[in-house]
Amino acid sequence: MKNILILGATSDMAQAIAKKYAAEGWNLTLAARNMELLHPIASDLRVRSKIEIISLEFDALEFSNHRTFYDSLANPPDVVICVFGYMGDQMLARTDFNEVQKTIGVNYTGAVSILNIVAEDFEKRGKGSIAGISSVAGDRGRQSNYIYGSAKAGFSAYLSGLRNRLAQSGVHVMSVKPGFCYTKMTESLELPSALTADPEQVANAVFKGLEKKQNVVYTLWMWRWIMLIIRHIPESIFKKMGM
Amino acid sequence: MRKISDWGNYPIIEAEVSGFDTTDQLREKISNSGSMIAFGNGRSYGDASLQSTILLTRRFNKFLSFDDTSGTLTCQSGVMLSEILDVFVPRGWFLPVTPGTKLITLGGAIAADVHGKNHHVSGSFGQHILSMDVMRTDGSIITCSPEENTDFFKITVGGMGLTGIILKATFRLKKIETAYIREETLRAANLSEIMDSFETSGDWSYSVAWIDCLAKGDALGRSIMMRGEHASASELVNASHKHEPLNLKPGLQLSVPFAFPNFALNKLTMKAFNWAYYNKCRPGTHRSIVDYNAFFYPLDAIAHWNRIYGKRGFTQYQFVIPKAAGREGMQKILKRITESGLGSFLAVLKLFGEQEGFMSFPMAGYTLALDFPISLKAMDLFKELDAMVADYGGRLYLAKDSRMDAEMFNKTYPNVADFRQAITLLNEGNTKFESLQSKRIGITG
Known part of the structure; x- marks a missing residue:
């Protein structure tokens, strides 16, 4: 029986990923900060399938607890998926440095802190897969969300470096860039339906990507091209665009 | 604000739209809003789940318990019938009643008291509900069933979401040998x-x-x-x-x-x-x-x-x-x-x-x-x-x-007067649950 650890298990994407892996018969360890939200999610999964489900408290910002958290896992994971993230308030972040620190702390530092520990273990065991949910927002900084974007850019660079380092030791690292997705973060917005993925689509892309050992996954194929174009707009023009 | 419509794409309106994960979040939303209506998967055809403040229930979609001997299932109201089928058909269970689409929520199925191809033998969906919890306008939660708080149960089944927000329901699946x-x-x-x-x-x-x-x-x-x-x-x-x-x-x-x-x-x-x-x-x-x-x-x-x-x-x-x-x-x-x-x-x-x-x-x-x-x-x-x-x-x-206009509705639904009175009493002094439809056909003011 294979084991998966999902970090940040209460988000819509994480829930869809958990359902997917549960349906595939994996044992789940779900970790999240808010246990009140996590409990019904775990009970739901227990009704859905007969697999083993463990729920644990985990705070991305409590860096010093990360090693104890990982070392005390009952089921050493074969796959770790880092889903947690914090969108932050861009307007607030312009003036409030606490908001900046929180955005970077969750999306970059917290993720690096826990994944370093995972990487060390996987490298020693010579196997395992790590997937990080990054964002297309990290592909180029835009005025509407560049604090979040720059933290995700850092996370994307980290994942690519980690992939490079661990490729020799049989450990796979995958970066996921979902693009627009229907989640609680976006439910009050009107999103272009052709460019917006359901959490289930993200979950399927993650599962399939890890099975096939893909490196960088965009959930909807067009996002790869959209971001390719956006990355190649000359800076002299890009800076004048209201994005 | 965003554009939203039900399945008929008529009418299309602008609305404040948001969901909830916990009953505490829901209670806060209800107390902060003068008037709202629940919206499941948007498969009613017209305006029964539309108005300027819309509460999405799809995220409130957890299975809570299942008894494999009796087939008794309890889940939150945002669960879709398709999710129930996906999980339970492979285990040999089927819905007691299903309409012509499985892409509706449990809450919607109760609120519209949907029917299916077996109505002549099994009745409507609501007749299979053993018990449910509903959050009322004042934020309190009422448990109702054919035996408990029966009047409230009666007006909530088929009540088009006007009595409160259905939180969870218990009903029995039926045994099947094949899919x-x-x-x-x-x-x-x-x-x-x-x-x-x-x-x-x-x-x-x-x-x-x-x-x-x-x-x-x-x-x-x-x-x-x-x-x-x-x-x-x-x-x-x-x-x-x-x-x-x-x-x-x-x-x-x-x-x-x-x-x-x-x-x-x-x-x-x-x-x-x-x-x-x-x-x-x-x-x-x-x-x-x-x-x-x-x-x-x-x-x-x-x-x-x-x-x-x-x-x-x-x-x-x-x-x-x-x-x-x-x-x-x-x-x-x-x-x-x-x-x-x-x-x-x-x-x-x-x-x-x-x-x-x-x-x-x-x-x-x-x-x-x-x-x-x-x-x-x-x-x-x-x-x-x-x-x-x-x-x-x-x-x-x-x-x-x-x-439909109010005159047609009043003429054709025998319990309109009692229903209107009950909804008025429930809504009094609190957040109102009302939809464009309930206003048009004169149930809410």
Whole structure:
């Protein structure tokens, strides 16, 4: 029986990923900060399938607890998926440095802190897969969300470096860039339906990507091209665009 | 603010839209808002789940418990029927009642007290609810059932979300041996033949007819009857079905990628479709084994099928008339519809059984559901049809409605006055649960 650890298990994407892996018969360890939200999610999964489900408290910002958290896992994971993230308030972040620190702390530092520990273990065991949910927002900084974007850019660079380092030791690292997705973060917005993925689509892309050992996954194929174009707009023009 | 509509894409409105994960979050939303309505998966057709403040329930979608000996399931109201089927069909359980789409939430199924092809034997969805929790306007949670807080239970089933937000419900699934249906289809040359067919199909668990609403004269009401039973394991013939009787392979999922131009569906294309569909079924009785998706949910295989009606949107006119008035009444109403030439190809006829229920739509009699692209002519036709339906002692289905007036509603639902009074009392001094529909038909002020 294979084991998966999902970090940040209460988000819509994480829930869809958990359902997917549960349906595939994996044992789940779900970790999240808010246990009140996590409990019904775990009970739901227990009704859905007969697999083993463990729920644990985990705070991305409590860096010093990360090693104890990982070392005390009952089921050493074969796959770790880092889903947690914090969108932050861009307007607030312009003036409030606490908001900046929180955005970077969750999306970059917290993720690096826990994944370093995972990487060390996987490298020693010579196997395992790590997937990080990054964002297309990290592909180029835009005025509407560049604090979040720059933290995700850092996370994307980290994942690519980690992939490079661990490729020799049989450990796979995958970066996921979902693009627009229907989640609680976006439910009050009107999103272009052709460019917006359901959490289930993200979950399927993650599962399939890890099975096939893909490196960088965009959930909807067009996002790869959209971001390719956006990355190649000359800076002299890009800076004048209201994005 | 964002644009939002129900399945008919008419009306489309601007609304504040948000969801919730916990009852505390919900309580806070209710107390911060003057007026709101719950919105599940947006599969009612008109404006029953629309107004300027909309509460999404889809995220409140956890399974809470299941007892594999009795089949008793408790889940949160945002769970979709499709999720229940995905999880429990492979374990040998099926929904006690299901409408023609599985893409609706449990909360919506209770609020609209939906019915299915087995209404004549199993009644409506609400009759299978053992217990439910509802958050009221003041933020308190009331547990109600046929035995506990019975009055509140009675007005919540079929109450169109006006009594509160349904949080969770318990009901019993029914045992099946296979994921397949033993189906019989037979052709009826006219309305009288199909009605005879319904009368003689009373022993079948499931029965429904597709009816050609464009055929005139002697062929008026020509139809194809589809009736079915859950297939037992021994009835399966195909080797792969026998091998895994409860597991279906994923079917082909099609999608309508954009709204068709309005002229795509016209009299000619619809006539051609209806002719082909009717003649595909040869005279006589045909037996086959089909999977439950093909039998119950043929349209769910085509995502966004509502887009074929174009940007103008559409409505489904669904009425029921009592059995006593059935033959004569249905003949007259159908004649008026075919004369208008406005109907489209999705028309469904069904004989309901007896129904108890305070605000529920079904009654012992014939129901006809028919899609119409939105147009001024169609709106005029509906007015005429309303008068005929009311005269025969029938009524319209609130889950499909986007245009009925208060007069029609008051005339045709016997418990309107009591219901209105109850809702007024519940809403008094608190956040109001109301929809564009409830205002239009005069339930809420």
